[in-house]
Amino acid sequence: xxxxxxxxxxxxxxxxxxxxxxxxxxxxxxxxxxxxxxxxxxxxxxxxxxxxxxxxxxxxxxxxxxxxxxxxxxxxxxxxxxxxxxxxxxxxxxxxxxxxxxxxxxxxxxxxxxxxxxxxxxxxxxxxxxxxxxxxxxxxxxxxxxxxxxxxxxxxxxxxxxxxxxxxxxxxxxxxxxxxxxxxxxxxxxxxxxxxxxxxxxxxxxxxxx
Amino acid sequence: xxxxxxxxxxxxxxxxxxxxxxxxxxxxxxxxxxxxxxxxxxxxxxxxxxxxxxxxxxxxxxxxxxxxxxxxxxxxxxxxxxx
Ligand SMILES: [Zn+2]
Numbered sequence: 001x002x003x004x005x006x007x008x009x010x011x012x013x014x015x016x017x018x019x020x021x022x023x024x025x026x027x028x029x030x031x032x033x034x035x036x037x038x039x040x041x042x043x044x045x046x047x048x049x050x051x052x053x054x055x056x057x058x059x060x061x062x063x064x065x066x067x068x069x070x071x072x073x074x075x076x077x078x079x080x081x082x083x084x085x086x087x088x089x090x091x092x093x094x095x096x097x098x099x100x101x102x103x104x105x106x107x108x109x110x111x112x113x114x115x116x117x118x119x120x121x122x123x124x125x126x127x128x129x130x131x132x133x134x135x136x137x138x139x140x141x142x143x144x145x146x147x148x149x150x151x152x153x154x155x156x157x158x159x160x161x162x163x164x165x166x167x168x169x170x171x172x173x174x175x176x177x178x179x180x181x182x183x184x185x186x187x188x189x190x191x192x193x194x195x196x197x198x199x200x201x202x203x204x205x206x207x208x209x210x
Numbered sequence: 211x212x213x214x215x216x217x218x219x220x221x222x223x224x225x226x227x228x229x230x231x232x233x234x235x236x237x238x239x240x241x242x243x244x245x246x247x248x249x250x251x252x253x254x255x256x257x258x259x260x261x262x263x264x265x266x267x268x269x270x271x272x273x274x275x276x277x278x279x280x281x282x283x284x285x286x287x288x289x290x291x292x293x
Contacts, residue, residue, distance in 0.1 A: 004293050009290060012290065016286070016290070017283070017286070017287075020282060020286050021276070021278055021279075024277050024279060024282050025274070025275070025276070025277045028275075028277060029274065038279075041282055041285075041286065042289060045290070049289070049293040100259070101262075102259050102262040106258065106259075106262075115258075117262045117265075118261075118262075121262070124269070126269070126272065126273055129273065130273060133273075147235070149270050149273050149274045150274060151274070153236075154235065169232075173231065176231070
């Protein structure tokens, strides 16, 4: 049943091969591991071959492949159980969507002479940011990667994942919030930012000396 | 111009911050965008927040590297042959 005809296979090959680099790049952004990314691409292609006949509009092959890739990634992550399925609601403006690294590090009374937010950001290595992305549960990681790493618009992401625009927005908000929280903890671990209690004391001291 | 500027409703920082991501993602249009832009002209805190979010977003964008792997292409070719 699943075996493609010679003609279908040739057709799939022609549209798929130019997209392999794209799939590979997105897979790498999802898992940041060469072997895992290759496996993800292979699983995606396998699934694409199996269900190619169900693809009605063949001009939409790219979002279709990216949807398979995303779903494959989600199920792989669940199997690995490193990120067991997290219960989350998709309500917009949820309080948990609101963690802001900026609000944590901005120091209003220092604004006159310097830009601490920018300086702190410069201290993060690409590796730090990549690790923060990797810490995100799959659904949020996908939203952040497609939007911020790949540079896609909400509508494109909604088409790929077949979810409403509002869901794209809320997943992205939650993903960014979690990402910034991770960076905040990481910055504290690295000593880029003083721990809160300590920092508070420092601020008090600086205040009293002025 | 002055007249139209005066007719812009001022928005609170809270309202402004709720529009920051739509703004940096270029999804904010019309009145909502004009109100925010006007707020950013007068509020240093929200202006800095927008700059910060833009900076972080640009750091993520830079993680996007072009890949071209013969190994992966070969693997895909082989897979296609099997079907
Ligand atoms: Zn403001």
